[in-house]
Amino acid sequence: MKKELDKNIVIKVTDLSKSFNNNVILKNINFELLEGESLAIIGASGSGKSVLLKNIIGLLKPDKGSIKINNIEMVNLSRNLKEKILLDLGITFQHGALFDSLRNWENIIFKTVNKEKINNKQGKKLAFSIIKQLGLHPSILELYPSEISGGMQKRVAIARAICGNPKILLFDEPTSGLDPVTGSLIDKLIKTAVKTVGGSAITITHDMASVCRIADKVILIDNQTISWSGTPKEMFQTANTKIQEFIKPINSEILFK
Ligand SMILES: Nc1ncnc2c1ncn2[C@@H]1O[C@H](COP(=O)(O)OP(=O)(O)O)[C@@H](O)[C@H]1O
Ligand SMILES: [Mg+2]
Structure with missing residues (x-):
């Protein structure tokens, strides 16, 4: 493992500002995501977290x-180059954004099909191997997103x-x-997904247990x-009143056991 200082910077946001019709949402945002790092973004509803993510991906x-x-x-x-870069990213949106006209297994392998030739049998096998980790039943693979529950759609989007x-x-x-239970399964998966490929993640969340x-x-917008x-542990030590409001309902003794 490289030392912190030697780690590559995977995403670097510098002085980013965004307004909609004179309504300032984000002003001078600066942060870095390092290789192997899992970063959580927290903030009240409407603080601009999703807007930040949408700026990052263009x-x-x-x-x-x-x-x-x-x-x-x-x-x-250019749009072409941007799309090429985005093919190497795994993204989930706040509101699902699955393709309605594609079956769940086709949704899951969508990017892979764009990058390499695989036949239907291989595709279904690949989709199956991923949903197993997400506690989804294989029978959902042949269904369309509209035929499964919201929670299942969320997991298909993660797959x-x-x-x-x-x-x-x-x-x-x-x-x-x-x-x-499913939430904590997803957390484990995010951690594993980052660890196994030496990758990096940004997770926007309201769930403080998840953050820990x-x-x-962690960054607060x-x-x-x-x-x-700061780090999740530092959230429990800071005098920052906003952070204190976020963590108030949580018992750190339980989280860091
Ligand atoms: N396309 C848009 N046009 C105008 N206003 C927007 C647009 N997208 C988001 N906003 C506004 O920006 C603010 C931040 O939204 P958002 O990033 O979705 O918040 P959250 O932190 O809950 O993810 C909200 O006030 C929202 O109404
Ligand atoms: Mg949001």
């Missing part, structure tokens, strides 16, 4: 600032994100709306900017 364009993925500047990159072992994973509220399980580092950052 769904939204920042008004100002730079976003580098593996040292490549993403802002103003799609981790298919092909991408080295960069970006999850927007992966456990919200899931029962605690998966994150090496508040008042348009990053108002606090």
Whole structure:
């Protein structure tokens, strides 16, 4: 394992600002995601977490600032090149975003099919091997997203994100709306997905138990900017009142056992 200082920077966001019609959402956001690191982004609803993620992947364009993925500047990159880079990322959106017209197994292997030729049998086998880890029954593979529950759709979206072992994973509220058992299963999977490929992850979440399980580092978005950052343990020691509000309902003794 490389020393902290020697680690590669996988994502670097510099002075990013974003407004919608004079409504400032994010102002001068600066942070880095290092190789092998799992970063959690927390913040109140509407604080701009999803907007930040959408800027990183180019769904939204920042008004100002730079976003580098593996040292490549993403802002103003041509659509073709951007899509090529995004194929190597595993992303889940806050609201599912599965393809309605594709069966679940086709959704899961979507990126892999774009990168290499695999036949239906191989594709189904690949999808099957992934959903096994997510506690999903194989019978859902042939169904369409509209034919399974919201919680299952969420897991299919996660299966799609981790298919092909991408080295960069970006999850927007992966456990919200899931029962605690499934939520903790997803947390384990995120950790394993990062560890096994030596990858890096950004997870947006409201779930503080989840933060403690998966994150090496936490950033809080508040008042348009990053108002606090630290480790999960430091969240329980800080005098920052916003962080204290987030962790109030939690007993750290249980989490860090
Ligand atoms: N495409 C958009 N156009 C205008 N306003 C937007 C758009 N996307 C998000 N917003 C606004 O930006 C703010 C932050 O949203 P969001 O990033 O989704 O919050 P959250 O932290 O809950 O993920 C909200 O006030 C939302 O209404
Ligand atoms: Mg959001």
